[in-house]
Amino acid sequence: MMLIQWDRVRVAGIVKPAILQIGCLVYFVCLAGYLPADDWTQWRGNNRDGVWHETGVITSFEKSDLEPLWRRPIGTGYSSPTVANGKVLLMDFDEAKQNESVRCFDAKTGEVVWSLTYLSEYRISYTAGPRAAVTIVGDRAFCLGAMGRLHCLNINDGAVLWEKDLDVDYQVSADRRMPIWGIASSPIAVGDNVIIQLGAKEASVVAFNQESGDEVWRSLNDRGQYASPVLVKQNGTEVLVCWTGDGVAGLNPTTGTPYWQHPFKPTRMPIGVATPVVNGNKIFLTSFYDGAMMLEMSETSMEVKQLWHLIGPNERKTAALHSIISTPIWIGDYIYGVDSYGELRCIRASDGERVWEDLSAVERQRWATIHFVAHGSNTWMLNEQGELMIGQLTGDGLNVTSRETILTPDQMRTPNRKGGVCWSHPAFANRCIFLRNDRELICIDLAAPKK
Numbered sequence: 001m002m003l004i005q006w007d008r009v010r011v012a013g014i015v016k017p018a019i020l021q022i023g024c025l026v027y028f029v030c031l032a033g034y035l036p037a038d039d040w041t042q043w044r045g046n047n048r049d050g051v052w053h054e055t056g057v058i059t060s061f062e063k064s065d066l067e068p069l070w071r072r073p074i075g076t077g078y079s080s081p082t083v084a085n086g087k088v089l090l091m092d093f094d095e096a097k098q099n100e101s102v103r104c105f106d107a108k109t110g111e112v113v114w115s116l117t118y119l120s121e122y123r124i125s126y127t128a129g130p131r132a133a134v135t136i137v138g139d140r141a142f143c144l145g146a147m148g149r150l151h152c153l154n155i156n157d158g159a160v161l162w163e164k165d166l167d168v169d170y171q172v173s174a175d176r177r178m179p180i181w182g183i184a185s186s187p188i189a190v191g192d193n194v195i196i197q198l199g200a201k202e203a204s205v206v207a208f209n210q211e212s213g214d215e216v217w218r219s220l221n222d223r224g225q226y227a228s229p230v231l232v233k234q235n236g237t238e239v240l241v242c243w244t245g246d247g248v249a250g251l252n253p254t255t256g257t258p259y260w261q262h263p264f265k266p267t268r269m270p271i272g273v274a275t276p277v278v279n280g281n282k283i284f285l286t287s288f289y290d291g292a293m294m295l296e297m298s299e300t301s302m303e304v305k306q307l308w309h310l311i312g313p314n315e316r317k318t319a320a321l322h323s324i325i326s327t328p329i330w331i332g333d334y335i336y337g338v339d340s341y342g343e344l345r346c347i348r349a350s351d352g353e354r355v356w357e358d359l360s361a362v363e364r365q366r367w368a369t370i371h372f373v374a375h376g377s378n379t380w381m382l383n384e385q386g387e388l389m390i391g392q393l394t395g396d397g398l399n400v401t402s403r404e405t406i407l408t409p410d411q412m413r414t415p416n417r418k419g420g421v422c423w424s425h426p427a428f429a430n431r432c433i434f435l436r437n438d439r440e441l442i443c444i445d446l447a448a449p450k451k
Contacts, residue, residue, distance in 0.1 A: 039084040040429035043133040043186035044275060045373075048230050050329060052375040052428040057446045059378060060390060060402045068442040069432070070110030074103060076438040077129025078184075083107055083429035084136040087155060088443075090436060091143060093129030098122065100130055100145045104158060107430055110443060114158030120147050123173065124182040128438070131184030131226070133425070135194065140210060142194045146182035148172060150196065152213060162213030170200035177201060177224060179245070179270065184226040190240065190253040192216075197242055199224020204244055207256060219256035222246040226273045227285075234259070234281065234297045241278065243285055245270030248295065250304060259302040266290055274327040277335070279349070282307070288324035288340055288367070289315060292352055310352045315340045315366075320352035325423055329372040329379060329393065336379075336393045342368030344398060358398045361389070365417065371425045380428070382435065384421040385409055406444060410437050 037054065044050045058065065075092035082089050088105045100120040104113040124146060132144040140161065141153045148166035153159065172178045177199050185197035193207040193216050200206070204220035223245025230241050231253065240253040247263040266272075268289050277284040283295040283304075291311030295304050312318035321328065321337045328337030334355060339345050342364040346355040362368045362383040369384040378401075381389040386407035391400040410420040426435035431447040 037430040039136075040082055040427040040434075041084045041136040042082055042188070043080065043135070043228050044327065044425065045428070048188070048228065048275065049278075050327060050371075050373050052373050052380065054375075054428070054431055056448050057375070057431050058448050061388075061404065061446075062402075063404045066388070066404055066406050066444050069108075069445050071440050071442040072105055072110045072112070073439065074436060074441050075101065075129060077131075077436075078424050079130040080133045080425035081427040081434040081436060081441065082134050082136055083427050083434060085139075085155060087113055088427070088434055088441070089134040089136065089141055089143075089155070090441065091130035091132070091134065091145065093120075093122075093127070093146075095122075095127055095129075100147075100149060102134065102141070102143045102151065102153060102158070104141075104155070105441065107432075107434075107443070110441070116143075116151065116153060116158050116160070118149065120145050120149050122147060122182070124178065125180050126182075131182060132186040132228075135187040135189055137189045137194075137210065142187040142189065142210075144183060144185075144187050144196060146184070147178075148183050148198070150187075150208075152194075152210070161211075164208075164213060166196065166198055166200070166206075170198060170203050170206070172198065172200045172224075175201045179224040179226065181226065183224070184273070185224075186228040188229050188231065188240070190231055190238070193253065195229065195240065195253065197225065197227075197229055197244070199245060205229070205240075205242055205249075205251060205256065207253075217256035219251055219258065220244060220249060222249070223270050225270050228275050230276055230278060232278050232283075232297070234302060235299060237302070239297075239302075241276050241283060243272050243276050245272075248276070248283070248285065248304075250297070250302070260304045262295060262304050262306065264290070264293060271324065273325050274323050274337075277328055277330050279330045282349070284328065284330065284335060284349070286321050286323040286328060286337060288322050291318065291322055292320035292347070294349070294352065308352050320347050320354070321345055324367050325369040326371055329374060331374070331379075331393055332395075334393075334395050336372065338362060338368055338370050341366055344370065346393070346395065346397075355395055356397050361398060361400070369421070369423055373426075373428055375428075380433075382407075382422065382426050384423060386422045386437070388433070406433075407435055407437055407442065408439075410439060 077092040079091035203218040310320035
């Protein structure tokens with residue numbers, strides 16, 4: 001009704017303030033009842049920063065609020081769900097048949113839209129399935145398996161637009177460059193390219209044209225690493241930050257040319273899993289064996305310098321933050337993350353000194369994990385026991401306001417875990433949480449009740 005009135009005024013060329021005021025009032029009342037939904041198109045969200053921007057969601061919950069909308073059977077894997085265009089994508093593995101699959105589900109109903117299955121013989125440790133999240137760009141999905149099988153698929157019907165066997169094409173295994181846990185870094189799309197952190201000889205990072213699959217550039221000779229690259233701005237210039245098995249590099253995403261490189265040599269083995277955390281011109285990295293490092297990107301030149309690096313004497317006596325699987329979260333002056341044996345810690349970003357430690361958020365285990373997602377003043381946390389928490393992280397400590405088990409930990413191929421773990425990062429999209437274990441994908445509605 002408002003739109004018809006607006007067209008009449010515009011077409012006639014007449015401006016009547018009273019009519020316009022009424023029209024605008026109706027328009028904004030309509031807007032107040034309409035809250036657009038966001039997607040979760042890649043690893044850790046649309047910007048790879050672990051931030052959930054949707055409004056109109058619950059800020060606390062009871063167990064009765066968390067009954068799944070739907071659940072669907074899947075195979076094993078750490079590949080976290082991604083969500084776009086009303087669809088949910090992930091990858092899984094059938095160990096008996098040595099088959100990897102890309103699966104697509106309807107986000108509202110969970111019904112299978114399509115799936116692609118192909119042979120992939122695993123020659124890595126922890127054969128629990130694919131690690132990388134599917135990256136969605138428009139109608140294309142970029143899917144990277146644990147042994148380097150790369151597919152570009154049409155998101156609507158699963159048609160293969162192009163595919164590559166990166167292990168064969170770049171001689172990763174032949175040159176003994178395959179990471180012990182396989183290829184885990186999620187693809188990142190920048191401009192016309194999709195970029196893979198591969199770890200191959202003279203091709204540690206490789207860019208392919210999104211449309212054709214042709215190689216555009218290759219860069220670095222560093223060993224492979226598990227952490228996913230992030231895109232940042234330095235002096236108004238886009239920089240692709242890659243944490244490799246030998247250091248941290250800032251690359252030109254168009255050409256692959258390094259703007260800068262900083263060494264971060266592992267003392268035992270490349271084991272960086274956590275995504276680099278960027279805040280302004282600072283980059284924070286954390287490793288299980290090699291502690292935490294803070295870098296600062298110059299604001300006047302394309303250079304980087306180390307502000308501090310703290311490392312404890314061993315994996316039990318740590319300094320700052322020795323995290324492995326979960327990516328820390330940076331709020332204000334503090335960084336929060338899970339240390340080597342499940343200690344949730346708060347450290348000062350300025351110097352890495354510890355402020356507090358909490359042992360209640362996750363069971364004390366080697367490589368214990370919590371996935372953190374910021375949402376306004378709250379932090380949503382999914383621990384490896386499948387418990388979902390809402391709370392606040394401040395310099396004064398952890399305050400958990402809601403906590404319930406929503407997922408059964410059963411990724412049993414992980415060593416030394418009685419009962420298994422939940423190590424796959426959840427997706428927050430369409431006012432829902434999408435999460436998985438080794439048996440099922442579930443969707444839970446988190447929308448606030450309508451008044």
